[in-house]
Structure formats: C-alpha cells, structure tokens
Amino acid sequence: MGRIAGFTLFGLGVVSALVMALIAAVAVPVQLNGTSSRITLKQVEAGESITLTSMPAQPDNRWENDATTLFGQSRSVKYLMIRTADADMAIVAGLSSDQGPAPIMAVDPTDGKPLWDAPSPVLATWCAISRDKKLACLRNDSNSASSTQVAFIDPADGSELRTVTVTAPGSAKIQRAGNGFVVWTRKYDSDGNKSQASIAWVSSDGAKQWNRQPRIGQDDLTLSEAGNVVAVREDTKSASVYQMDTGALLYDSTDDKFAFTEESDKKSRIGSVDVYMSAVPHAGGFAVSYRSIYQSVIKFYDSNGIHIKDIDDIQLPSYADGTESAAVVFQREGKSSDYTTGVIRTTDHSVLWEDSAGFTYSTDVETVAGTFVVESDYENDEKKWQVYKLADGARLATFTTSIYQKIVGSDGERIVFDGDRTSDEPGPGAITAYDSVTGKEVWRVKSTESADDVNLRMVGPYLFWYNASTGTRQASLIRYG
Template identity: 30%
Template sequence: MHIADRGRREALVLFALLATAVLVFGVVTVVTGDEEPEQTFAAPILESMPTAPEMRWTADAGSLFGNEFRDAGVVVPAADDDVVIVQATQTAIGKPSALQALDPDTGRPLWDTPRIGWDDGCALSGDGQLACTRRVRVDGAVATRVSFLDPRTGTEETTALIRTAGSVTTLTGVGDGFLVETNDIKNVVIPEELSASGPPKVEYRLEVVDDPPDRQMTITKFDSQGHQAWSTQPPINQARPVVSNAGNLFAVSDTTRGGFTIYRLDTGKAVFARTDSESGTPPDAAVLHPSGFVTSRSDPGDYRLEFFDSNGARTGELAGWRVVPGDFERVTAVDGDEIAVSSGSAVGVASTRERAMRWDTGMSKHSLELLDDRYATVESDDYAQGRTGTWTVFDAQTGDQQGQATIGYGQRYLGFDGTRLLFDGDPTANHRPNVPILSAYDAETGRQSWRLPAPTDTAQWQVTGPYLLLIDYTADFISRSVTRYAP
C-alpha cells in the first residue's frame, strides 16, 4: 500500500470539451509514496455462502428505464436489507439520469415509475430513508438541493437547500440521517444547463500535481425527515467523513498532507484535532469506536496509543503501539471493542475498554485486519506483485491461530460471510483487477470452499451493502448490467 508523498499526487483528469468550453467532470487520484502499515475497512458481512452462489436477477438500464437509456451505465449507489437502489447515467452530456429501487430478492422494481432527473448521488440512512443530491441554480448562484425520498415508493417527501457554492463530494448515510459534504470548487457545471445537441469531444490527460490546490469543505447534517441539524467547515483540505454511529462520532482527514479532526455526530462540535505539523512518519492515525476513539503518536522510538471518550476527554494510554491506518485514510471506524495495532515489528489486537493488549504476533510487521468481532486476519509481508503470500486467521479475542490460506497477488480481498473469506481474481496474475474468478476460503481451516468464475471476463465482482453483485462492462468501461448472486 502506498501512502502519499506530501503535496504530490498523480491525477487522472477527465476533460469534456463542448463548443469552446472546457468542463472538468472528475478527478481520480493515484497516490504514491513509501510503504506504510495497512488496515483496510472490513468489508460488509455477506450472507452465508457454504456453496458457490447463483445468479438471482439481472438489471440493465434499457430494461429498467426504457429505450432512451439503453446505452447508459448502471451503478448501485446504495443498498440495505429492504431495497437495492439502481442509478443509470447516460454517456452523452446534457442528458438526465434515472433512479429506481429494486426488491433485493426478485430484482423487480418497487416504484411505479422511475425517477428521471439530475440526481448526482444517493445514499440510504441507517433508519431506511433515501436522500439524493443535485446541483441547481438559485438566485443566479450554484447551490445543492437535497431530496428526501421514501425508498419503498420513490415519493419525494421534502427537499432542502445547501447554498454553499461548489459541488457535493460525498453523501453519507448515518444512523438517523445524512452528512452532505460540499467543496468550494469554482466554475461548477450544472448538467441540465448543458446543450445535448451534438456529441461532445472527450479528452483524457494524465497529470502530475505537485501542489494540489487547497479546498475548503462544508459538511451539513440532515435528519431523515430533511431538517438541517448543523453545518461546519473542517480545516482546509480535510474531507471525506468516516462515521461511527455507535460512538456518535465522525472524522475528516487530509490524506496527502496529514492531520485529522474528530467531531460529535449529533452536534457537529469538534472534540479532537491533530494538524499535519504534529503528524509524524509514519503518520498519526485514529480509530473511532462505540465508546470513544483512540489516536496514536508515531514519534521515532515512541509509539503510543491515547484513549479518549466521545467528548474528547483523555482516559488513558498504552505505550509501544500505534494504530494500523487504513488505505489512504488517517481515521477508521470499528463496531466493537477491538482495534488493530502495530509496534513496528509485530501486529496485534488491543482492547479499547481495558486499554491493554489482547495479543500480538510477529507473523507480520504491518498488516492486520479485523473481519468481525470473532476473527482477525494477518497478511504476510511477502504478499507482493508477482508473488504469493499467506492470509492467516486468528481468534480476535484470544489470538489463537485458525486457518491459513495461500493467496496469489492477482487476488484481491472482497468480503467475509461470517465463515469464509472471499477473494476476486486469478491467483497467478501479476496485476489487479484481472479475470473475475471468485474464490472462498474457510476461516477455520484455510481450505478453499468453492470457486466461481464469472460468465464473462468483462465483469467485476462487487460488494454493496450486504449483497454480492457482478457488474458487467462494455469495451469503453461503461457498466451495462448489474447481477445479484446469492446462495
């Protein structure tokens, strides 16, 4: 895993040229730098799959939204136990998008008519409400409209306006509502104001950004009924909320320069901050948990965990260990008492309640992931491009070793069903992604439980909410269909 060289990012910038205007539609960053410890977010717990899953249903834009959308790409922006939200986006500039909710078991549409319009993104709250955002012009200025929908019927129940200039960067569902993050980017395009006549010219350019421009984010909290609870502006360049609903906390961080801030979710009040000048090498990190949060100091020769309650009051420390940070994230969240830590020569599990180590192992210096409250897995340090490695499962409470699976570099970890680890890809490949082969390994024995090649090599496996999905792509990398697989 490569963490950013401070101030240096490689960005893939997509420009769409329409007439004489240049419209910046998106940036995908590829961050490079030195190797750092890595603790990815545990993938959602899937339904149990003792045998290879089977296709349950398939949806594409044409069948859901009509002939006008036959060439549109389809994505699943949100899903929960009751609905799967499918959104279709047309490739042509100036064309609307479409939205529909599907029954997770049958794939049948739940709404009488699709929602056709200009929604950018959508999310589901923890209490089962749907929100979608779009850019609008109000009194000559660009604003964000948030629509609150009944996910079972598609009925728009209310709307709210965020008058901060810029565009939405993230929309996050939380337990009782939503966090909407907007940035202060200038010259924002409103899609419905663009002319749909004539195909645009699309140009791709790879740029190296040595000094990325500063960005001021604004985060606004709404409850599920559409009432604004609060709004706050984090420190410059801190963005992308990580949420602990159980702990009533969220955090934002600057992934390129360091630094993070932790807030109360109910009030938007900051309870802890660490600036980039205080963040050492390896960078300081934090974990949100149900009773508060843990931060780590990474000064050379002085690793130290510091424990805090949800109001930011310090409750203790543990010397010799630091938090294992996530992929490109300074802050992660867990639902239980256990957190993954590293001493620089070993990894282990610490208890946030007891503020003490549970167990440790020298099997890796930097990689440990909590699968759930029962299991943790350690990825061997020799797992690298062109080589195989081992994934060893431990009892998260006691540290007793369970199963060990040999995993090829071409396989990427996809999810966990409570008993089996799922990996996607060809183990012999030296790049990812590659051929969409799904493999399951038993956590207690390490043996392969089953193997499932996708019906086409143009597809990719994906986990959204509690569901296993197969997304099929065209040669232009447009997602043309979504298929649910289940036992």
C-alpha cells in the same frame, strides 16, 4: 467500517456471541435528530468491511433484471449499477454512456422485482439509506462548483420529498451516518497537490444539518455510528474529530502532535524525527495514536471528546477504519524489533489478546465484519494473510493472494476478496471467497469480458454482476448468492 473512501454502504451482520457481549456492554446515549436516544449497538459495519449474506458454496444466479424492465424502452441505458442496498431495498441506476446523473429504481434484493411503479423523477449520482430507513441521493453532477443538492426520496414510491442544498464544492459522495447522512467533498488546488475537504451531516428528514471544513489535506473520512463520531485524516500527518449529530469539534491533533514531536526530538541523537499519527472512531468514542522511532502512545476519548486514558508503547494501525464495536486493533514493537498485533477492549481498556505473525511493521491490519482481525504483508509478487478470531486471538488461516486482491467482506465463515489472483495487473474483475479456518479457496466468480462490458461488485451484503449494453444485448443486472 465508516470509511467513506470507497463510498460503499455497509449492511447488517452477524457476530460471535462474545463480541456481541462486548459491544452491548458499551451502549452509549447519543443525540440523533435533536433527541436523546440509545442506539442498539448491533453490528452495522459502517466502516469495517461488510458482513455478507451467507455464501457457503459457488454462488449462482438468484435473479436478473434488464434495462427495459426497470426503465422502459424509451431510455437509452448503457449500464445498470447498484447505488446502495440494504436488507429491504436495492437502488438501481440506469446510466447512459456519460455516467452522469441517472434515473433510479428500487428493487427487492431477494427477487429483483421493482418496488416502485415507475423510476423516480430524481436523477441521481450517489445514494444512501439511513439507519432509520430513509433514502437520500445526490442529484447534481459529482463535481459541482459550489454546492451539492441532496434529494430525500420516499422509499415507498420513489417520489421526491424535499431537496436541501449543502455547501460543499468539489467531487461529492454520500454515506449513511446514523439517522442521517454525511456528504463529503474534496477540491484540489491548481497544482493538484493539496485538497480542501468539506463535510456536511444532514438528518434523515433533511431538517437539520451542519457543515465543516477541516484543515487543508484532511480528506480521508471514517466514522462510527455507534460512537456518534466522524474523523477526518491527512494520511498519517494530522486528524480532526467531530461529533456526528452536532458537528462539534471534539479533537484537533495539532497541539498533541507538536508536544509529542518535541519530546521525541529531545530523545533523538540525529536531530528531528518523523512522527506518525492515526485516529479511529469506535463504539464508545475514538482513539488517536502517535509514534516515532523512540516512543508511541494511544490516547482514548469518549464520544464527547473527554480524555479518558493513555496507553504507552503501542499504536493504532496507520489507516484503520472506524468500527461499530468496542474493540480496537493495535500494534506494538518489541525490544527485539519484533512486531505484534492485538485488540484492546474499549470498555475498560484492557488487552484482549496479542500475537505476532512474523510480518514486518509495514503490515496492514484490519478488522473484518466484527469477526476477524487480518494481517497482510507483501512478499515478492504476492500478498500473504494471517487471520485471527477477533474475540480471543485464536489463529486461523494463513494464505496468499495476488497483490491486487483486497478484502470486501465476510459472511462470518468465509472472507471475500475482489481482484484477480491470476493477473499481474488490476482487472478485469473476480470475486473470491477463502475459508477463514483453512485458507482454501471455496468459490470464485470471474468475468472474462472487458471490464468496460462486465463488472462484479459487492454492494451492501450482496454480490452483483453488471452487464453493459453491447451490440448483442441490453444492459442487465444479476444478483449472485
């Protein structure tokens, strides 16, 4: 899942035996740190919603840590927040009220105990842990005028190993990308209408990097570590695709969209028609699609940008995230204006399954933790959901939620949402798990305090509760499980 829109580091997960078999069948050589290596295509959810630790019943307090324990009494800490987390380490930031660069401390996610003797000397905004277990953080303010400083930190003791400069003006974030990191920024024009994104990939030791500026407006980034591919999109208008470790431009949608638009216009009796496109990285490379009211096509490419196959009369979901698996979700419009959702296996481009929930074409479709495909659509003031098993399309739960709830992950049996089902507007937060087979609510964690004082967040595979400092308590952090 690796879309960087939410800038959340995704953790390791468990998938069904069948899906794992499909994934393993397409282990492809990629270049990381300048050497040829074979990535084991274990489900890492770089862009899909996260695979969570198993939470079969109401989560309870596993551990709690406060600001004094982590950062000492001399620092004024308003908030404790997790910047990144994996199975071995969670990076906690101690933020003051201005929420600028802050000290960080590593803790053991199983018991909350500090892993360093003292906070790191690096003041950081965002952090990520690479696939080869290296830690990097952005050390300057998140809205730099010209460049971004990336600090590489020793995960054993928090000391600074080196800092590199990335030419990337604007609001910056960092995300794991294979044995390295993607640093991504965007800066808007004076009218606030068009954005210029900058993308940089830095190897996990900081020794190698590349920088690119995609076309104006292309600022939605998604990736596949297994596919070694990064895609940058402008809504449904255009996309550019880069090789992750080299920065080589593998695909630019301009020519294909022009040709597809010309062909669609020839079929039109009403003049020019709108054309919509999408791009989705996957374990074997990437796919792009184009559609108009007259035709649609998905074009498949390998991880070197070589065109492999076209499949007509289907399209990718408009905003699908990159995937670490060898399966891509598609949509199809039938002759009677009925719409179906299905899955294509990218090893041989065969359709694994296809089904319809009877939703409208505006339906959102997403894969969840390499295990489920979920359709959603709006109905009055609610959102309805249909869950399928990714491997074979078996229909599972159908249920409704608030329109403000969104999927944040799954533990393989339950699908977890954030947002509040009882509210008619966003916040304060709640986290709710629904059974994937029955659709019934299994558990719910809810705060009744102001969102300024309490927040719930899924980071990595874990659920965290943030308590801000108030007149009666100091800032604290709780892990639920």
